[in-house]
């Protein structure tokens with residue numbers, strides 16, 4: 001079995017973490033038990049480009065239990081858990097191509113290795129496999145039944161492909177499932193971004209001014225958790241509705257040009273490019289921390305930050321680089337501008353990934369069963385998937401809810417009853 005991981009000697013530790021994460025993933029576990037019996041993915045060749053974490057490992061086990069012949073590669077050079085990668089290879093017989101800290105060339109070599117598997121179903125976190133297939137590996141496109149997408153940035157790229165008419169096979173926006181983005185993006189990112197920042201800086205958040213760029217699902221989550229730690233949050237936005245929401249949630253809202261002067265800590269989470277750039281770095285306070293939680297490392301313009309610096313002290317602590325500017329101020333870049341919750345911590349808690357990956361597994365089953373009905377467009381996840389995941393998650397959390405009475409069902413389906 002071909003693979004490329006850091007050290008197979010880490011496999012025992014990785015397998016332990018995979019089992020531990022599984023304890024908080026009961027929805028996915030129940031799908032795995034059914035997949036094991038029904039084998040709905042028998043004969044399907046899958047390549048998945050995801051953050052190689054203990055939670056992803058449990059998704060991989062589920063897809064394999066369903067009969068898929070699966071290989072994995074990393075969706076970010078800094079998000080791989082090397083012990084988990086080794087555990088997947090040794091304990092679960094799943095080929096992995098991922099090494100934490102790999103350079104750009106190795107990152108793309110690993111994507112190439114995953115595509116050498118000649119998949120008929122792919123799964124992406126950021127649309128890198130789909131992009132590679134549509135550009136450099138076009139001979140693979142006719143084999144594709146469908147691809148699933150895990151994150152907002154990936155969905156944005158897929159919609160751009162659809163608009164330009166270059167999409168060659170069906171893709172499913174799993175990110176947009178309610179049981180995904182309302183929970184994973186909000187609560188998962190919210191908590192794990194704070195964790196990543198604290199792990200690498202240990203800074204006191206109470207009383208600090210934290211500038212959050214982007215008040216989408218992730219930005220709302222980060223803001224709420226930062227507030228919970230006693231920070232004052234300033235939000236920057238480009239969308240009037242989202243800005244209004246932030247203002248009415250009680251935050252100061254202003255352009256980055258002004259916010260740059262106020263922040264003790266910056267978190268970009270927009271899916272956009274150059275959100276923090278030269279004109280902002282020049283205004284920042286001495287000692288400000290700069291981090292990103294958006295998918296790609298393009299939200300902070302690191303080239304411009306480097307150009308402004310007369311000195312750079314790399315690794316003054318793990319995941320912290322000091323940039324000493326010509327104006328004498330020091331700015332601290334966290335996690336090389338990559339997703340801070342995965343670069344400096346373990347990413348989202350298993351409990352929330354349980355829902356995201358349950359939606360991924362069920363959508364994979366759906367595309368295989370319905371392949372004859374699909375065309376080359378961006379699809380929503382079927383409502384039945386969302387409903388099932390929400391119900392089972394509530395059940396596993398031992399939360400009961402009310403059911404409609406006959407009278408209520410009739411009332412809600414009628415129009416002629418008023419005051």
Ligand SMILES: NC(=O)c1ccc[n+]([C@@H]2O[C@H](COP(=O)([O-])OP(=O)(O)OC[C@H]3O[C@@H](n4cnc5c(N)ncnc54)[C@H](O)[C@@H]3O)[C@@H](O)[C@H]2O)c1
Pocket residue numbers: 151152153154181184185189213214215216217218219236237238239242269270271272275293294295296339340341348
């Ligand atoms: N760190 C993680 O684990 C994690 C998890 C999920 C998603 N993501 C990524 O985080 C990013 C945001 O995801 P989301 O689901 O919150 O998306 P979203 O679309 O819900 O929100 C993004 C927000 O950023 C705003 N925005 C865009 N450009 C901006 C700019 N220049 N300045 C200020 N605001 C701007 C948009 O108006 C929008 O409100 C994406 O790249 C996504 O892939 C990361």
